[in-house]
Amino acid sequence: MAKEPQKKPRWYKLVAQAYKATAPDDKWLLPLMILIPVGVIGLSVLVGLLAGSTIVLVYAILFGVLAAALAAMYTLTRRFEKNAFQRMEGQMGASVSIAQSIRRGWKFDDDPVSIDPRGKSLVFQGIGKGGVVLLAEGGNAANKQVTAVKRRISKLVPGVPVHTIYVGTGEGQVPLKNLTKAIRKHKKALTKDQREQVGARLRAIGGQKLPVPKGVDPMRARPDRKAMRGR
Structure with a gap:
């Protein structure tokens, strides 16, 4: 019987793997992944409040949540790459x-x-x-x-x-x-x-x-x- 093609791991599993591989050697990873998204959302809410419009506030919050998620992913990716390079540095090959x-x-x-x-x-x-x-x-x-x-x-x-x-x-x-x-x-x-x-x-x-x-x-x-x- 033909072997079934291997399923690609879900994106959230890849994220979890990246976090587990990086967190033990990077004490700033978790604080940054919390503070940066919170800061992005807070800024978006502030912009919505200053606009003085409920519709603008709603869209600002939605945009802030999406931007916060992207910021968290970017932070994890960069810290993961940095950690990976540090571990590989000096290894032959x-x-x-x-x-x-x-x-x-x-x-x-x-x-x-x-x-x-x-x-x-x-x-x-x-x-x-x-x-x-x-x-x-x-x-x-x-x-x-x-x-x-x-x-x-x-x-x-x-x-x-x-x-x-x-x-x-x-x-x-x-x-x-x-x-x-x-x-x-x-x-x-x-x-x-x-x-x-x-x-x-x-x-x-x-x-x-x-x-x-x-x-x-x-x-x-x-x-x-x-x-x-x-x-």
Whole structure:
């Protein structure tokens, strides 16, 4: 028998899950979700009273309730995202999970193109409108890997812009919360057809093979993609 399609969770269940995931680490979440909506409704009522019209007051209250609900949802969303980024910061492989949230114009591979287990550094590769973007994790430990990957890409697809983003919280690095913005800021250099050609060329040649001893499951040497996405 064919499996029944999984039902999408109700919106209120998603809201509850987001709140439960954020509240333990954010003491300001509940006060803000109460005070902001109350303030919005209070302001709306004040505007209605100053208008001196019952109809205006009714519409002002209705508008205030809707605006308060939106304000509460916005507050929860922003605090949830902030909390999620804080928890993911410093975890190896987190950058590509964030980069893959860009739905249009960019595509990032799940697996790193270069990995140095001893130096605890990774380099992920993405192709998009701005050319090729390398996401380097591990700080200065990834410098040699970035240089090697850039050299290989320049030989395979000469003329294609290659940008490097060092992900982290140190000097000259981009924190996870600003990563998508840093990727999108690159000016358009490739059309859709050109991106497909570049991607096909790089996939055909392949990247660095992981230095995994025989008899060892290679998946254990790679970052856990599901864990990075919070699944």
